[in-house]
Amino acid sequence: MAQTPFYRWIDSCTTDNDFPCTAYPIGADSSGHNVYVGRTHFEQVLGPVTVVPELKKASLPGNGKEHAIEKYQLLCMNHFQWLPSHDGKVLPGAIQGGYNKDGIPLYIGRVCHEGSWIVGTIHPKYGVCYYPYQGKELSTKQYEALVSHFYQV
Template identity: 55%
Template structure:
């Protein structure tokens, strides 16, 4: 897999040990000796960027350096990319919309899904055309109502 494709599989999301919610896609590496979930993080400490052991239930985050563990308050969590379908209409581009391509003029096309005739069909959102469209029986069907695919990092 090419390096740029690998980078698309994850993100580093800013977080703090005082956060009430962590991203739902945070990468858990296991549990600590008390059974609490441990997450993979990273942080800067003494001019290095290093791995952080994050246990939100215990409000702790530690980075190893020079034979000691150092408590950090702010860090980044390793998060897997996560997507969800959100109802939309009229060519509206939602925050976090996933770009699926470009039209012949170089304008972005965003991923959409439509339920039609008992099936689900993938299609695109045309922001300038104020519609979504999808292929069906050799034709391109336009619709005002569709579901947009967006990246999703926090439980709402």
């Protein structure tokens, strides 16, 4: 994937690293901890990761479960906005977070589930946003999509 001047991925981040000040927060969990966007390779997929540095936690959905992640890339810079979306729709300026094993682009979404903001994977083919929660992979047809400020819907 090509880098753009509006954002970048910081390599080699772990739950034990110092956290860069340019990391992009998506909101807070139900305990008030900031939640950030990461991505990682997992079982032939490059996909979005939920990162909560105060809890030293990073996780992603996959194969019906929530998976703990130790190493990831972190999304940085603040030229983004969250826009309501649904049914796997890819909005203009949507930020690609990775791809599945067939090379289909996956996009960054977020959902608010039981008071916590959680990073999700928008999968256009299946018309949902997948997200990790309490050890499971959940999905929803209603979510918000991360898009660049420089695009208008």
